């Protein structure tokens with residue numbers, strides 16, 4: 001679709017006051033993701049300085065402890081393909097498998113170092129992806145693993161900007177505003193904060209000119225965003241769907257959910273590093289305004305996908321920290337309970353991990369999120385109570 005538009009697309013910035021359309025012209029070539037040969041060729045090219053990836057959290061196929069999930073059929077198949085060097089006939093199916101095929105070609109071509117920039121909502125995404133690539137490469141060819149350690153810099157990023165899934169109406173509006181037919185419109189709120197940390201061994205675009213911030217310690221910013229914005233998003237998504245809402249502005253206008261979000265933020269912010277430097281009151285107030293943007297109309301089902309992975313990253317760390325401090329973590333628990341209740345009610349929410357389990361009991365679902373939730377009998381029982389409340393429509 002982008003190739004047919006010469007790589008051009010419209011960014012539709014949608015505020016409460018109106019829409020602003022900008023044609024983005026920075027893509028020089030768009031290739032079909034299925035064209036692995038072109039992908040490998042580009043990764044191996046000396047002119048390639050960096051690879052950015054935005055493939056959803058579940059797309060990395062990692063376990064709760066951050067290691068590659070070797071039991072995932074796609075990961076297992078890719079390791080076999082890469083070990084047999086048959087990627088030309090049988091293209092790897094996972095994103096990291098494809099990247100490894102590209103990196104092997106780059107090493108062989110002697111094209112030197114490069115940077116990888118994962119943009120997905122995972123804490124420490126740079127270290128996670130680097131460790132996963134090295135661990136997978138080590139199973140294929142230890143020389144490739146050693147080369148990755150020496151030559152591939154994986155940058156950590158936090159992308160703070162709400163971008164709902166574009167609709168036909170959005171494409172119509174963008175096309176009208178720019179006077180050309182656009183099939184690849186991107187919709188976003190006006191707010192944006194892209195924070196990056198790490199090395200770019202062979203240079204990078206001047207992203208700071210577009211507002212990106214380069215910092216030495218990304219952790220406080222990414223955890224603030226992940227646990228407050230994304231944590232509240234997941235809470236609103238599951239709680240909101242259970243209470244019959246469809247969009248984020250509808251859910252945050254529901255007093256029961258707004259109270260729960262405030263309680264979840266109180267729980268989360270006690271465990272943020274360098275909290276005193278994060279202007280949390282201002283960030284929370286801005287989030288309430290961002291969530292209330294009716295013109296953006298972000299839909300809960302977009303946020304609700306891949307709940308088992310997202311809850312693990314956004315909610316579980318706060319819950320575990322609250323429990324360790326002797327507090328119940330009730331609001332965090334309510335977010336998890338709402339997801340469990342939806343699953344048990346048979347509401348279909350896409351989740352890459354779910355087809356691999358048959359056990360839809362509370363314990364089985366909790367184990368999928370994080371085994372610690374299922375193994376702690378006290379916590380499991382409390383979550384079960386919250387699930388019963390959620391299922392009964394209570395839990396105010």
Ligand SMILES: NC(=O)c1ccc[n+]([C@@H]2O[C@H](COP(=O)([O-])OP(=O)(O)OC[C@H]3O[C@@H](n4cnc5c(N)ncnc54)[C@H](O)[C@@H]3O)[C@@H](O)[C@H]2O)c1
Pocket residue numbers: 054055056057058059060094095119120121122159160161162163164165352
């Ligand atoms: N939309 C936002 O508001 C936003 C903001 C910040 C960060 N993010 C991050 O970006 C990710 C994608 O969001 P989006 O809005 O672009 O979604 P999207 O649905 O528009 O795009 C998802 C992309 O990931 C690919 N993908 C999906 N599952 C995959 C898998 N298992 N393996 C490999 N690739 C896979 C899809 O092909 C698609 O290209 C989010 O999961 C999040 O981590 C999104």
Ligand SMILES: O=P(O)(O)OC[C@@H](O)[C@@H](O)[C@H](O)[C@H](O)CO
Pocket residue numbers: 056057121159160161162163229230233234302303310
């Ligand atoms: O993008 P996901 O699927 O990780 O999560 C859904 C939303 O929480 C997310 O897209 C936010 O809108 C975004 O992270 C804001 O920067």
